[in-house]
Amino acid sequence: MTAPTLDRLPDHAEALPSLPEVVNYLIRALNDDNANLETLAHHINSDPAIVARLLAAANSVTAGLSKRVHSAGQAFLLLGADRIASIILASALIYRYDTHTSGFNARMLWQHSLGVATCARVLAEQTGVDPELAFTSGLLHDIGQLLMHTASPSHFLKALDRHLNEDIPLFVAERSVFGYDHCDAGRVLATAWKLPTDIIDAIAAHHEPDGFGSEIGNLIHVSECLSHALDLGELPSNRVPDLSELACANLGLSWPKFAAQFAEIEARFDDFRVSLGI
Amino acid sequence: MTLARAITDREGSVLLSSGTVLDLAMLERLIRRGVDAISVLVPDNRDEATIAEELRAVERRIETIFRGAGSSARDQLRDAVLTYRIETTK
Numbered sequence: 001m002t003a004p005t006l007d008r009l010p011d012h013a014e015a016l017p018s019l020p021e022v023v024n025y026l027i028r029a030l031n032d033d034n035a036n037l038e039t040l041a042h043h044i045n046s047d048p049a050i051v052a053r054l055l056a057a058a059n060s061v062t063a064g065l066s067k068r069v070h071s072a073g074q075a076f077l078l079l080g081a082d083r084i085a086s087i088i089l090a091s092a093l094i095y096r097y098d099t100h101t102s103g104f105n106a107r108m109l110w111q112h113s114l115g116v117a118t119c120a121r122v123l124a125e126q127t128g129v130d131p132e133l134a135f136t137s138g139l140l141h142d143i144g145q146l147l148m149h150t151a152s153p154s155h156f157l158k159a160l161d162r163h164l165n166e167d168i169p170l171f172v173a174e175r176s177v178f179g180y181d182h183c184d185a186g187r188v189l190a191t192a193w194k195l196p197t198d199i200i201d202a203i204a205a206h207h208e209p210d211g212f213g214s215e216i217g218n219l220i221h222v223s224e225c226l227s228h229a230l231d232l233g234e235l236p237s238n239r240v241p242d243l244s245e246l247a248c249a250n251l252g253l254s255w256p257k258f259a260a261q262f263a264e265i266e267a268r269f270d271d272f273r274v275s276l277g278i
Numbered sequence: 279m280t281l282a283r284a285i286t287d288r289e290g291s292v293l294l295s296s297g298t299v300l301d302l303a304m305l306e307r308l309i310r311r312g313v314d315a316i317s318v319l320v321p322d323n324r325d326e327a328t329i330a331e332e333l334r335a336v337e338r339r340i341e342t343i344f345r346g347a348g349s350s351a352r353d354q355l356r357d358a359v360l361t362y363r364i365e366t367t368k
Contacts, residue, residue, distance in 0.1 A: 077310075078309060078310065079312075080312045083312070083314065167345075225352070225355060226355070228343065229343065229344075229355050229356070229359045230359065231339070231343065238342075238343050239343055239344075239345060239346070240343050240344050240348070240352065240355070240356070242348045242349055242352055243348065243349055243351040243352040243355055244349070244351065245349050245350065245351045247351075248351045255351075255354045255355050255357070255358035256354075256358055256361075258358070259358040259359075259361065259362050262358075262359070262362045263317065263362075263366070264315065267314075267315035267317075268314065268315060271314055271315060
């Protein structure tokens with residue numbers, strides 16, 4: 001059986017569960033000055049599973065202290081809106097798309113995505129890019145893998161096998177099996193989900209950003225490499241991808257200087273991982 | 279618990295200086311202010327041989343994850359991560 005072609009992928013996108021309502025709200029809020037905490041609280045309270053995860057995250061932060069957190073409102077006051085939004089976004093995605101079959105563990109993909117998102121937020125804070133857009137794009141950058149696995153599990157597992165056994169980048173192995181890679185598939189899925197153009201660009205550009213001319217694409221590409229370099233997540237056979245000189249130059253990045261942020265990135269990643277239970 | 283690095287706010291003003299001994303009330307205040315990570319001093323009971331072995335392991339790990347050729351930007355990233363790992367292992 002041949003692998004599904006790129007132009008047939010939108011049909012398979014319908015087989016994936018739709019984005020949770022709260023994720024759609026948070027993504028729309030990126031470009032909406034009128035989005036506010038009350039509306040966010042409304043979206044959260046309509047989903048008891050998300051409230052439960054939010055309280056677990058807030059209580060993991062206060063572990064050992066005198067007070068317990070019992071409501072979404074208390075969690076908002078304790079953790080702050082930005083952090084709340086990040087926790088909600090990540091937990092809603094992780095638990096909606098929690099595929100676990102032999103050879104493919106979506107939890108591992110989300111751990112890596114959280115690593116990239118954490119790097120992206122800190123890089124964004126240092127380079128003047130919107131940190132929320134950077135975090136969201138980092139979380140979503142590998143969603144193409146979910147679509148490829150859904151469209152044809154056997155072909156995707158074959159690509160994963162080549163990636164691990166031949167020690168080649170996953171996107172190269174995917175191209176040899178499918179004729180396209182998870183950047184292409186991610187663009188298809190993000191378009192089907194009607195995500196903002198910036199996020200679509202970030203997903204499409206994250207392995208080979210030169211030629212896209214996208215600032216957020218450059219930032220997610222660098223975050224991808226940095227996340228591998230700091231060993232965030234538990235990737236089998238971790239290998240740092242090649243890093244674009246142009247992307248680093250366009251972001252005005254100096255590694256000796258930015259290295260002062262490495263400890264902060266590791267601390268934030270560990271904090272998120274514990275908060276989300278992954 | 280003793281602070282290893284000063285805690286500053288967004289404007290760079292020092293909230294607590296390095297060397298401050300933290301108690302529960304101070305931790306709760308920091309959390310309420312939105313501080314989500316701090317550096318604390320941990321007693322180091324390792325001997326020199328253990329430290330040397332850990333440094334060799336760090337170098338091996340960096341060599342492994344940066345295997346294969348790449349751009350000079352990737353080389354600069356490797357050097358920065360290696361320096362960071364050595365400093366935090368010593």
